[in-house]
Structures are given as C-alpha cells and as structure tokens.
Amino acid sequence: MRSLFNSLAVLTGLLTSVAVAVHPVEVQGQDLIDTVTNKRFMIVGVDYQPGGQAGYKPQEGSDPLTNKSVCLRDAIMLQKLGANTIRVYNVDPTLNHDDCASIFNSAGIYMIIDVNGPQSGESINRAEPWTSYHKDYLKRIFGVVENFMAYPNTLAFFSANEVMNDLDTGKVNPQYIRAVQRDLKSYIKEHANRTIPVGYSAADVREILQDTWAYMQCDNDGDGSESDIFGLNSYSWCGGKATFQSAGYDTLVDMFENSSVPVFFSEYGCNEVMPRVFDEVAALYSDKMASLSGGLVYEYSQEDSNYGIAVINDNGTVTLRSDYDALQKQFNKLDTSKIAATGTKIKAPKCDKKLITNDAFDTNFTIPAVCPGCQTLIKNGIDKPTNGKLVKVTQIASPNKIYGSAGGEVTGLSLKLLSNDGVNAPSGETSSPKGAASESSTSTSADGASGSSKPTGAASKLAGGWTLLGASLVAALTLL
Numbered sequence: 001m002r003s004l005f006n007s008l009a010v011l012t013g014l015l016t017s018v019a020v021a022v023h024p025v026e027v028q029g030q031d032l033i034d035t036v037t038n039k040r041f042m043i044v045g046v047d048y049q050p051g052g053q054a055g056y057k058p059q060e061g062s063d064p065l066t067n068k069s070v071c072l073r074d075a076i077m078l079q080k081l082g083a084n085t086i087r088v089y090n091v092d093p094t095l096n097h098d099d100c101a102s103i104f105n106s107a108g109i110y111m112i113i114d115v116n117g118p119q120s121g122e123s124i125n126r127a128e129p130w131t132s133y134h135k136d137y138l139k140r141i142f143g144v145v146e147n148f149m150a151y152p153n154t155l156a157f158f159s160a161n162e163v164m165n166d167l168d169t170g171k172v173n174p175q176y177i178r179a180v181q182r183d184l185k186s187y188i189k190e191h192a193n194r195t196i197p198v199g200y201s202a203a204d205v206r207e208i209l210q211d212t213w214a215y216m217q218c219d220n221d222g223d224g225s226e227s228d229i230f231g232l233n234s235y236s237w238c239g240g241k242a243t244f245q246s247a248g249y250d251t252l253v254d255m256f257e258n259s260s261v262p263v264f265f266s267e268y269g270c271n272e273v274m275p276r277v278f279d280e281v282a283a284l285y286s287d288k289m290a291s292l293s294g295g296l297v298y299e300y301s302q303e304d305s306n307y308g309i310a311v312i313n314d315n316g317t318v319t320l321r322s323d324y325d326a327l328q329k330q331f332n333k334l335d336t337s338k339i340a341a342t343g344t345k346i347k348a349p350k351c352d353k354k355l356i357t358n359d360a361f362d363t364n365f366t367i368p369a370v371c372p373g374c375q376t377l378i379k380n381g382i383d384k385p386t387n388g389k390l391v392k393v394t395q396i397a398s399p400n401k402i403y404g405s406a407g408g409e410v411t412g413l414s415l416k417l418l419s420n421d422g423v424n425a426p427s428g429e430t431s432s433p434k435g436a437a438s439e440s441s442t443s444t445s446a447d448g449a450s451g452s453s454k455p456t457g458a459a460s461k462l463a464g465g466w467t468l469l470g471a472s473l474v475a476a477l478t479l480l
C-alpha cells in the first residue's frame with residue numbers, strides 16, 4: 001500500500017513537476033546558443049496575440065498571458081505545430097503571468113516579450129520621442145523586466161516595434177531607442193540573475209532597413225545601447241510562386257551575413273496569396289540563410305487583419321485553418337538540431353556617420369542622457385514589482401474542443417510536459433483530421449480550407465496589407 005502510494009506520489013510529481021525548465025539561451029556572436037547543450041538555438045516561432053491589440057485589457061486585469069485555460073488550449077496547439085517560441089506584444093507588468101509562462105515553459109516554448117503597450121505613456125511616441133522618454137515610461141518597461149526575468153523561458157525583450165517606417169521617422173527615433181535599450185540592459189544587469197538579450201523589431205521597409213540595422217548594431221564607445229538581437233518583420237515572400245530572389249531574401253543574406261548579433265524574422269507570412277503555403281520556411285532554415293536564426297510566423301489567432309493560422313471561436317473552441325496544416329507540414333520537414341552554429345563572431349563596427357547610407361536617416365550618435373531620476377530607478381529598482389516565478393502545471397488536458405480545418409474534432413489533446421529540460425520540436429504529426437465531423441456544418445473545399453479561409457480581403461491586398469497594418473499600428477501607438 002505504502003509503495004503504491006509512493007509510486008503514485010512520484011507519478012503525480014512527474015506529471016506536475018516544476019523542476020523542468022527550458023535551458024537559458026544566450027547570444028554568442030551571430031548565434032543564439034543553448035547554454036547547457038552549447039548547440040545553436042533556431043527560433044521556430046509564432047506571434048501570439050489572441051484578441052489582437054484589444055486582447056490587452058489592463059483595466060479588466062487581463063492580457064494574452066493571464067488566462068491559464070486559454071494559454072493551455074493554445075500551448076497544446078502550438079506544441080503540436082512544432083513551435084519553440086512565441087512573441088507577445090502587450091503585457092501588463094502588474095499582472096500575474098505565472099500560470100501561462102509555466103505552461104509554455106513545460107511545453108518547451110520560449111517567449112519573446114515586447115516591453116511596450118498600446119496605451120498612453122506605454123511606448124516611445126515616434127512623432128516626439130523626447131516627450132515620452134521619462135521616468136514613468138521606464139517604470140513600466142522595467143516592470144515588464146521584473147515580471148518576466150525569472151522565467152527561464154523568457155528568451156528576449158523587444159525595446160520597440162516598427163517605430164521607424166520611413167525616412168521621417170528614421171530621423172530622430174533611433175537614438176531614443178538606443179537610450180531605452182541602454183537603460184533596459186542596465187536594469188537587467190542590476191536586477192536579473194542572468195543576461196536576457198534586448199533588441200529592436202524592424203519594419204521591412206527596404207529604404208531604411210540597412211541604415212536601421214547599421215545604427216542599432218554599431219558600437220557607440222561601449223555605452224551598451226546597441227541591440228543584442230535584431231528582429232525583422234518580413235513579408236516579402238508571397239505565395240507558392242515566390243523564390244529566394246523574387247522575395248529579396250538574397251539581399252537580406254547579403255545585408256546580415258556579417259551581422260555582429262543574431263538576426264531573425266520577428267514576423268513573417270505574407271497573406272496576399274491565400275491560403276498560405278509557407279514555402280519560405282524551407283528557405284529560412286536552409287544553408288543559404290544560415291546567418292539568420294529562424295523566425296516567427298504572424299500570427300496564431302485569426303483577427304481582422306487576416307493572418308491567423310487558427311480561429312478562436314466565441315465559445316472558446318478553436319478551429320484550425322488550412323494555414324495551420326500548411327505550416328505544420330513545413331515545420332515537420334525541418335530538423336533544426338542539425339543546423340550548425342555559424343560561429344561568426346564579428347566585432348560591431350564603431351558608430352560613425354559613414355555607416356549610414358541615406359543622409360536623411362539619423363546620423364547623430366549622441367544618445368540622449370539617462371532621463372532625470374532614472375539612474376536612481378535603475379540602481380534601486382522600481383517600487384513593489386510583480387515578480388513572476390514558475391508554478392506547477394497541474395492540468396494538461398485541453399480545456400476546449402479543437403476542430404481541424406475540415407471541421408472534424410481533433411481528439412486526445414493534452415500538453416506534453418517535456419522532461420530533461422527539453423525544447424519543443426516538430427513532431428511529424430498532422431493535427432487536422434481529414435474528414436469533416438458529421439454534425440459539423442462547416443463548409444469544406446477540396447484543399448481542406450475551412451469556411452473562414454476566404455481569399456484575402458481588399459484591405460490587406462492594398463499596398464501589401466502588412467505595411468498598412470504596421471503603419472496603422474504605429475500610428476495608433478503614436479496617437480495614444
């Protein structure tokens with residue numbers, strides 16, 4: 001009896017263990033490296049913002065990482081997809097994210113967290129950055145660091161997203177973003193017990209991309225304001241007919257081959273041709289693109305902008321789109337464990353006007369001084385931070401029904417708790433059942449597209465929906 005009890009206890013212990021934690025990942029030259037195995041870490045990711053920007057509701061005490069049941073449901077499907085990283089755009093640093101962070105950790109999935117928010121005072125105002133760089137703003141972003149720094153699966157922080165999207169916005173903002181990065185890095189150094197990389201997520205506006213990257217990576221007399229990582233939101237590969245050349249991936253390789261820091265796609269997945277087939281996945285993880293560290297597909301949930309790989313239904317169930325099936329198939333073909341580290345350790349060039357190709361872009365490398373009262377804040381830490389910590393993951397069965405792209409229910413869904421500090425990898429499976437459920441009225445077509453996989457709407461076809469989307473997001477951020 002006693003031994004049975006003990007075995008049960010051990011079994012329960014295994015099922016709900018808190019000991020498992022993904023390995024910390026570190027920047028080494030151009031590579032992201034798993035600090036325990038010493039192998040290269042390639043980001044196989046998906047951007048995660050259920051509800052879109054409106055999913056951030058601090059006034060109601062919720063954001064995309066506060067509802068345990070929602071996180072469990074989605075972590076299961078992201079795990080089956082083969083993802084090892086999510087990016088989350090808007091979090092409230094005063095809320096408790098322990099359950100969600102722990103669920104993703106147990107699933108072997110890392111998190112890249114943007115420190116900003118969409119509301120007033122929660123980001124740099126790109127029209128007048130000097131008005132928004134102050135102590136109250138830093139309190140918010142340091143709060144995000146305090147909140148997420150103890151989770152082993154916090155992979156990196158983004159200091160800003162697409163603040164520069166043309167030459168006008170490229171004139172003065174870069175130095176403010178470097179100021180913010182300097183302060184975030186100082187704060188992490190003072191208060192976190194490991195290094196966590198900080199970087200910028202850039203819009204793929206080719207006119208300013210090279211200059212943005214040059215400005216962000218250069219060494220400014222060792223002031224620590226440079227990006228540790230560089231994310232590129234890249235939507236240039238559209239549909240099954242695109243090629244390495246037509247998508248301009250060759251230009252990207254040229255640009256980033258000699259990067260001193262890891263570069264990856266912080267968003268990708270053009271939706272001008274629907275349903276998406278994600279041929280760019282094979283290219284992104286090929287030898288030709290070895291200087292990039294993978295990327296994150298935009299995005300998990302279907303929102304107005306029509307980029308979702310899954311539809312979150314009003315009743316809490318999820319219906320996979322054929323985009324999910326296509327992406328899963330592409331991920332299944334990858335073996336990222338075989339992708340060798342580039343070993344490239346290039347010293348960043350010294351910051352200098354001559355690195356900047358366009359005179360209209362920022363050439364001023366005098367980074368704004370630390371704002372009034374901010375040095376003390378960095379030294380002493382913010383008041384009453386909400387510090388996250390891993391907790392037990394006690395439930396693993398999917399709390400909601402999940403339907404495949406043809407309407408049939410996906411059965412037997414539960415979170416696979418990874419042992420041995422594992423990182424998630426593609427499993428080779430196909431989640432969407434072939435046939436439609438008998439009781440389902442979801443329309444199905446030959447290619448398995450669900451009723452929601454409509455051809456791209458006019459809005460997202462206009463000028464490449466992403467540019468428009470990016471621009472309006474930034475505009476909204478700026479207005480708020």
Ligand SMILES: *[C@@H]1O[C@H](CO)[C@@H](O)[C@H](O)[C@H]1NC(C)=O
Nearest residue numbers: 062066067068069070315316
């Ligand atoms: C979590 O989300 C589910 C599904 O939307 C909802 O039913 C539930 O009330 C939420 N839980 C909390 C604690 O808000």
Ligand SMILES: *[C@@H]1O[C@H](CO)[C@@H](O)[C@H](O)[C@H]1NC(C)=O
Nearest residue numbers: 149150151192193194389390
């Ligand atoms: C850092 O803190 C975390 C959470 O408190 C702990 O699990 C981990 O072992 C610490 N790491 C180091 C290197 O001290």
Ligand SMILES: *[C@@H]1O[C@H](CO)[C@@H](O)[C@H](O)[C@H]1NC(C)=O
Nearest residue numbers: 253254255256257258259346
């Ligand atoms: C990268 O550096 C190597 C070695 O210095 C050089 O041969 C190559 O031309 C550089 N590539 C680019 C695109 O600048």
Ligand SMILES: *[C@@H]1O[C@H](CO)[C@@H](O)[C@H](O)[C@H]1NC(C)=O
Nearest residue numbers: 313314315316317401403440
């Ligand atoms: C939930 O809503 C979806 C979409 O409207 C529907 O197909 C499904 O049958 C519903 N499931 C349950 C369990 O109510």
Ligand SMILES: *[C@@H]1O[C@H](CO)[C@@H](O)[C@H](O)[C@H]1NC(C)=O
Nearest residue numbers: 175176364365366367368369
């Ligand atoms: C360069 O930026 C600094 C602040 O970051 C500012 O004080 C200085 O006036 C700028 N220089 C020029 C030439 O605009």
